[in-house]
Amino acid sequence: MAPSIAYPGLYAEVTVDGCRLTEYDDGEDARSKTRTVYIQSEAGEQFGVQYFIPPSLFMEYGIKAEVSIDGVSMRKYIHDNYVGRLHGVSRYACASSAHIGNLFIGQRFRFATLDTHEETETVNTAVQNQLAGTGDISVSFYRITNIRVSSAGKKAPTIHEYDKVPEKALKGSAVSLKTQLDPFERIAPVTWVEADHVDGDRPFAVIRFKYRSEAALRSLHILPPLQNSATLEKGSASPLSMVNKAQPLDDYHPGKEEKPVMKRHRTENVEDSEVKLVEERSAKRRCLPTDKDEIIVLE
Secondary structure (H helix, E strand, O other), rough: OOOOOOOOEEEEEEEEEOOEEEEEOOOOOOOOOOEEEEOOOOOOEEEEEEEOOHHHHHOOOOOEEEEEEOOOOEEEEEEOHHHHHHOOEEEOOOOEEEEOOEEEEOOEEEEEEEEEEEEEEOOOOOHHHOOOOOEEEEEEEEEEEEEOOOOOOOOOOOOOOOEEEEEHHHOOOOOOOEEEEOOOOOOOOOEEEEEOOOOOOOOEEEEEEEEHHHHHHHHOOOOOOOOOOHHHHOOOOOHHHHHHOOOOOOOOOOOOOHHOOHHHHHHHOOOOOOOOOOOOOOOOOEEEEOOOOOOOOOO
């Protein structure tokens, strides 16, 4: 798990077939509100994002969690503070969501190969902007107030489709994979809601995953280089491989009251209870309206 540095008990993880992908520390500043880790992934794998918000973070405000993939917002969840302060909240997102006609539909997330080619022409600005977020999965957490139901629905998020991209557009980031969306399928009904951000558009915490192939992680020295057969026969390792050997993050064990109940192999998790409408309260800071968010409705 990738725990938040600034907020104990807050964490997220990326899973494949119900198993957490191994995380490697990015060596960032311990004072940063953003936790960044590398994960090893393979093309063709379906994946999901799990997070847990502990009760201690719900003492004053509700919380919105936004799951973004390759720079595109895929899911937004609203959590009321009256519910969250009891046991905390855990959610698992493995598909996007949309409301088309009378249907609630979504597309599952899948890792795919990012093909590159040498290109001497100028890189298209739109493609370059899309590539800036490629290879990243993030969960951003916002403090919110004034939760209210909205009558508006939500369009299906889209990711730019490209077969091959110029190598120079990646700017040495070692990005080797992208995310593609599977065909639409039915998902559990959702209710669209709105809320006001307490801190404007600034999240109070972000957990970010840089997903890379095994070869890319070795090129970044996140994983040690492969040893040749001669070295293996001698039973010795090169000094470089010993220095650069990656250290996986230790398993994080939150307190007993903060430990979520993990529910795998489901397209959607339902809320513990229906979100309650709360009276609007004056926030200590300026509140701004947000885009339409969503919650899962208990059937």
